[in-house]
Amino acid sequence: MTAPRIATARTDTPSRPSRVDAVRFERVTVERGGRDVLRDIDASFAAGRVTGLFGPSGSGKSTMIRAIAGVQSRVRGSVTVLGERPGVMAVRRALGYMTQSPSVYDDLTVAENVRYFAAIRGGEVGDVLDRVQLGPHAKQLVRNLSGGQRARVSLATALVGRPRLLLLDEPTVGLDPLLRRDLWHLFRELAGEGAALLVSSHVLDEARHCDEVILLREGRIVAQLSPAELSARTGTDDMDEAFIRLIEQR
Amino acid sequence: MSAVRTLATARRVLLQLRHDPRTIALMLLVPCVLETLLRLIYARHHAIFDQVGGPLLAFFPLTTVFLVTSIALLRERVTGTLERLLTSPLGRLELLGGYALSFGLFATAQAIVVCALTLGPLGLRVQGPVALLVVLAVCVALLGTGLGLLASAFARTEFQVVQFFPLIILPQLLLCGLIVARDRMPSVLHAISDALPLSYAVDGMHHLSRQVGAGGAVIADIAIVLAFAAGALMLGAATLRRQTD
Numbered sequence: 302m303t304a305p306r307i308a309t310a311r312t313d314t315p316s317r318p319s320r321v322d323a324v325r326f327e328r329v330t331v332e333r334g335g336r337d338v339l340r341d342i343d344a345s346f347a348a349g350r351v352t353g354l355f356g357p358s359g360s361g362k363s364t365m366i367r368a369i370a371g372v373q374s375r376v377r378g379s380v381t382v383l384g385e386r387p388g389v390m391a392v393r394r395a396l397g398y399m400t401q402s403p404s405v406y407d408d409l410t411v412a413e414n415v416r417y418f419a420a421i422r423g424g425e426v427g428d429v430l431d432r433v434q435l436g437p438h439a440k441q442l443v444r445n446l447s448g449g450q451r452a453r454v455s456l457a458t459a460l461v462g463r464p465r466l467l468l469l470d471e472p473t474v475g476l477d478p479l480l481r482r483d484l485w486h487l488f489r490e491l492a493g494e495g496a497a498l499l500v501s502s503h504v505l506d507e508a509r510h511c512d513e514v515i516l517l518r519e520g521r522i523v524a525q526l527s528p529a530e531l532s533a534r535t536g537t538d539d540m541d542e543a544f545i546r547l548i549e550q551r
Numbered sequence: 552m553s554a555v556r557t558l559a560t561a562r563r564v565l566l567q568l569r570h571d572p573r574t575i576a577l578m579l580l581v582p583c584v585l586e587t588l589l590r591l592i593y594a595r596h597h598a599i600f601d602q603v604g605g606p607l608l609a610f611f612p613l614t615t616v617f618l619v620t621s622i623a624l625l626r627e628r629v630t631g632t633l634e635r636l637l638t639s640p641l642g643r644l645e646l647l648g649g650y651a652l653s654f655g656l657f658a659t660a661q662a663i664v665v666c667a668l669t670l671g672p673l674g675l676r677v678q679g680p681v682a683l684l685v686v687l688a689v690c691v692a693l694l695g696t697g698l699g700l701l702a703s704a705f706a707r708t709e710f711q712v713v714q715f716f717p718l719i720i721l722p723q724l725l726l727c728g729l730i731v732a733r734d735r736m737p738s739v740l741h742a743i744s745d746a747l748p749l750s751y752a753v754d755g756m757h758h759l760s761r762q763v764g765a766g767g768a769v770i771a772d773i774a775i776v777l778a779f780a781a782g783a784l785m786l787g788a789a790t791l792r793r794q795t796d
Contacts (some may be wrong), residue, residue: 333796370638374794388793390640398638404631408567414630420559420642458635 424462560649583738668718697783
C-alpha cells in the first residue's frame, strides 16, 4: 500500500500542530435522544489526505460527519471547518457531502441530478460521471438504477464542482470489489489534487486504503493513526483483529 | 439571493414534473372534467353555473399545487435531499423561490387551459378582464405552495401529509362563500372566513363574474391573497431548519 507513514505516533492527542487542519474537533459531545452519541471527541484531519472514519454501526460516524456538515443539532464543544464554523456560507461553498442513504432525486436522470448540484455550487459537470463510472447511465432515471448505482449518483453530486472538503458517508457499501477498489483509487486521486477527504466505512478491511484512520466505538475515539501504525501496534495485518486488540489493550 | 440558484431549482422541479406526465395530465384534465360536470349539473340553471363555476377556477390551483408541494417537500425532507441542499450554497429563500416559480408557471398553464374551456365551450359568463382571472389563479397557486410547504413540516409520511388537505383546505372551501354567501353566515363563522385566504380569492372571482369594471376590487383581493401566500412561505421557510437531530 502507498499510505505514507506519519513520523509521530501520538494517538492520544491526534491533532498535530505542524500541519494545517481542514477539520478540527475539540471536546465535542453530541446528545441525541437523551444519550451522548459522541463523547468528548478530540480529532482533526488535514487536506491532501484520505482520512478514514471507521467503527461499527452506531458508533457515531454519521453524527461526526453531520457535525462537520453543520446539520447536527446539540453539538457541544468546538468544531472548526476550514477555519470557520460549520454551516457558514464559505464552508458550504467548499463542501461536498454524501449522505449515508443516497439523497438524490429518483424522478430525475443521472445527468439532471448532477447538473442541478453543479448549478447550485457554480461548478462544472465535467468528468464527474466518468469518474464514478456512470457515463453510460447518464440519461437513465435514477429510480431505475440499482442501489449501488444510486449511491454513485449521490457520490457524483458530492464531487461536482471540485469541493475542497469531501465528507463521504459509507460511499463503498454494497459495491462489488472491483468498483470499491476503483473508488478508493479515485479518493486517492482527489486527495492528490489537494482535497481533504473524510470517508466512513464499517468494513475495517478498507482502512488499508487510507492515509490515516480514526477509529470510533460507542461514541468515543479509540485511536487515530496510520494503517501501518495500527498493524505495528497490534501485531496483525488483519484489520478486524487489529481493532479488537486495540480495544483490549486499552 | 442568487437568481442562478433559484432558476436552477425551478428548472429541476419542472424537470421532475416532466418525467411524470401522468401527474401533469391529471393536474390539467381534472379541473376541466369537474367544470364540465358542473356545467352539466346546472344545464338548466346557467346563472348558478356562472356563480359557482367562476370561484371554482380559483379553487383548483390551491388543491393541485398544495398536494404536489406538500408531497414534493416531504420527499425532500425524508430522502435527505433537503439536508444536502442545506449544506450547499443554496439558501432557503432560493429553494422556496424555485418552488414558487415552477408551480407559479405550472398554475399559469393550468389556468389558461381551464379558463379556455370554461369561458369558451362551457360558456361561463364573466364581466371583468380574463387576464385578472389568470393572475388570481397564479396567486392562489403561490398560496398553495406556501401552505403545502407548511404542511410538509408537520408530517413524517405521505399518508400524514395528504390528511392535511381535508384539514387545511376543505374548511376554507366550506367558509369561502361558495356554499353560503359570507355575509349571511353566523357572525363567528363570518369572522373566521375573514381570516382565511381562499375567501378573498373567491370574493375576487365573484367581483370578476358579476361586475363590469371591478378591476380595483379584484386587485385588492389579489393583494390580500398574495400577502397570505408570502406569510405562508415565510412561515414555511422557518421550518426548513439546517440543524436536525
